[in-house]
Amino acid sequence: MNLEIPYKYTEVIDLALDTIEKDKQALIFVNTKSSSEAQAERISKKNKKTNQALDILADEILNILSSPTKQCKRLSECVRKGIAFHHSGLNSKQRELIEDNFRNGLIKIICCTPTLAAGLDLPAYRTIIKDLKRFTRRGMQFIPVLEYLQMAGRAGRPKYDKIGEAICIATSEKQKEEILEMYIKGKPEKIFSKLSAEPVLRTYVLSLISTGLVNSKKQLFEFFSKTFFAHQYGDIQKMESLLLKVVDLLKNWNFINVEENSNSMFQSADSLNEENKYVATLLGKRISELYLDPYTANKLIEGLQKEQEKNDFSYLHLISNTLEMMPLLSIRKSDYEKLEEKLSLNEDYILDTDLFFDDHYYLLSTIKTAFFFEQWINEMTEDRIFEKFNVRPGEIKFKIDVADWLLFSCYELSKVLMLKSNLNVLTKLRLRLKYGVKEELMSLVKIELIGKVRARKLFDSGIKNIKDLKNIGLETLKSIVGEKTAINIKKKIQMG
DNA sequence: GGACGGTGAAACTTCAGGTTGCCTC
DNA sequence: GAAGTTTCACCGTCC
Numbered sequence: 001m002n003l004e005i006p007y008k009y010t011e012v013i014d015l016a017l018d019t020i021e022k023d024k025q026a027l028i029f030v031n032t033k034s035s036s037e038a039q040a041e042r043i044s045k046k047n048k049k050t051n052q053a054l055d056i057l058a059d060e061i062l063n064i065l066s067s068p069t070k071q072c073k074r075l076s077e078c079v080r081k082g083i084a085f086h087h088s089g090l091n092s093k094q095r096e097l098i099e100d101n102f103r104n105g106l107i108k109i110i111c112c113t114p115t116l117a118a119g120l121d122l123p124a125y126r127t128i129i130k131d132l133k134r135f136t137r138r139g140m141q142f143i144p145v146l147e148y149l150q151m152a153g154r155a156g157r158p159k160y161d162k163i164g165e166a167i168c169i170a171t172s173e174k175q176k177e178e179i180l181e182m183y184i185k186g187k188p189e190k191i192f193s194k195l196s197a198e199p200v201l202r203t204y205v206l207s208l209i210s211t212g213l214v215n216s217k218k219q220l221f222e223f224f225s226k227t228f229f230a231h232q233y234g235d236i237q238k239m240e241s242l243l244l245k246v247v248d249l250l251k252n253w254n255f256i257n258v259e260e261n262s263n264s265m266f267q268s269a270d271s272l273n274e275e276n277k278y279v280a281t282l283l284g285k286r287i288s289e290l291y292l293d294p295y296t297a298n299k300l301i302e303g304l305q306k307e308q309e310k311n312d313f314s315y316l317h318l319i320s321n322t323l324e325m326m327p328l329l330s331i332r333k334s335d336y337e338k339l340e341e342k343l344s345l346n347e348d349y350i351l352d353t354d355l356f357f358d359d360h361y362y363l364l365s366t367i368k369t370a371f372f373f374e375q376w377i378n379e380m381t382e383d384r385i386f387e388k389f390n391v392r393p394g395e396i397k398f399k400i401d402v403a404d405w406l407l408f409s410c411y412e413l414s415k416v417l418m419l420k421s422n423l424n425v426l427t428k429l430r431l432r433l434k435y436g437v438k439e440e441l442m443s444l445v446k447i448e449l450i451g452k453v454r455a456r457k458l459f460d461s462g463i464k465n466i467k468d469l470k471n472i473g474l475e476t477l478k479s480i481v482g483e484k485t486a487i488n489i490k491k492k493i494q495m496g
Numbered sequence: 497g498g499a500c501g502g503t504g505a506a507a508c509t510t511c512a513g514g515t516t517g518c519c520t521c
Numbered sequence: 522g523a524a525g526t527t528t529c530a531c532c533g534t535c536c
Contacts, residue, residue, distance in 0.1 A: 032511050034525055088513060113512050133522085135511045140522050143512095171523095203516095291516040324516085332509065390510080398514060405517050412517080427521065446521070 024125035031131035044081035086112040089392025127155035195229035210280035210288035255284030303351035317370035319406040328365035
């Protein structure tokens with residue numbers, strides 16, 4: 001760790017310290033999670049002001065998880081000095097604590113990613129926008145003016161301050177001019193319709209047909225011609241051919257039927273015929289209710305229908321290979337060997353065999369993502385996961401939620417398609433995923449008040465299910481999970 | 497002499513966010 | 522492309 005602070009950082013630190021000196025608060029926007037952590041750390045090391053309330057808060061933050069992660073420790077040490085970092089990788093309780101204690105004035109500075117710019121109402125006297133560039137596929141690019149406005153708009157607290165300050169940090173004289181032109185004098189960019197993204201378009205077309213709002217080509221065109229999407233797209237003919245392409249896909253996947261209209265003079269079952277009727281199939285309806293992108297749904301179905309032998313990894317990999325799971329975990333140099341090994345070990349269990357002939361890097365990313373889920377359901381701790389996979393607690397939660405939704409979708413699709421062999425495995429997997437436990441803990445974890453940590457402790461002490469819990473003496477239980485919890489658990493079991 | 501700790505440069509890694517599902521053990 | 526993090530060689534100190 002380098003304690004010497006390079007010149008270019010000092011102005012942000014000075015601004016932060018000046019804010020504290022004035023007894024005001026500031027938000028500092030940076031472009032990455034680790035940048036927000038490093039920035040908060042630098043400021044906290046320079047800030048001398050602490051107090052008892054901050055100590056209490058710092059301890060609370062440290063002990064939110066059963067075993068504190070590196071991130072918890074780092075955040076806790078910053079908060080001890082009244083400084084915090086805030087991004088999507090934080091545990092949700094920690095995030096809430098930071099927000100609440102910024103509102104009540106205890107925390108003076110938050111270094112954050114753009115999470116805080118939109119949605120959350122957290123005004124500050126001063127907003128410092130340190131990074132106006134962000135990494136994209138085309139390298140470092142200036143962020144949109146709209147985003148800049150969101151961030152700058154956090155400055156000034158209506159009830160407390162008459163003014164607010166939004167400060168941009170330029171890295172050079174040239175950039176200073178660019179920022180002035182683009183953000184201060186510039187206009188916000190136009191808004192674009194989200195429908196232009198194909199997955200969204202597919203989902204909407206299916207949902208329109210499925211709910212019966214649209215049931216012919218004519219109605220479909222009519223509906224879309226009134227949307228903002230059409231207004232922006234301009235070329236109506238091109239849009240119509242795009243829509244027909246989607247309809248054909250849905251038909252090929254058996255999510256909708258195109259039925260002939262018996263009154264029509266020209267009978268043909270294709271989707272082009274003006275008068276043919278679009279009707280969602282049972283499968284299509286379910287997919288629409290699940291909010292699944294039809295493309296993903298089709299992929300899942302193809303996998304679920306495979307008759308080859310499946311294991312847990314098969315399903316975890318199936319859901320990792322979807323648009324919804326993007327972005328997949330990225331691969332480090334040191335990962336390759338392990339991932340290749342994992343791949344060859346599970347080659348026979350992978351359901352989407354097309355992957356073997358495609359982009360190998362992508363294949364390995366799907367393997368790594370599935371591997372991450374597999375480690376999670378085998379009780380790898382959050383700290384270890386951060387270390388091994390570089391996924392922070394808040395991101396684990398997010399990925400798990402997506403996975404659970406997709407597994408549930410797999411379950412529902414299997415039900416509609418009468419693929420009964422998948423059902424039990426999927427239910428089991430979902431439960432294990434939810435708690436992050438091995439199969440042996442499943443019956444314990446189902447009991448209220450018992451999560452992954454307590455379940456593991458109990459199991460290792462020979463208590464393996466609810467019957468064991470009933471039979472065990474209160475004193476013994478106390479020695480395992482602590483006094484209060486033991487009493488509460490006993491109460492719960494007797495009631496249930 | 498060896499263990500240990502601090503240092504700094506070079507190599508490596510990563511890059512914001514967060515929609516949507518449901519009743520079953 | 523830039524910043525943050527990790528790794529590693531090097532050096533001085535202490536026992």
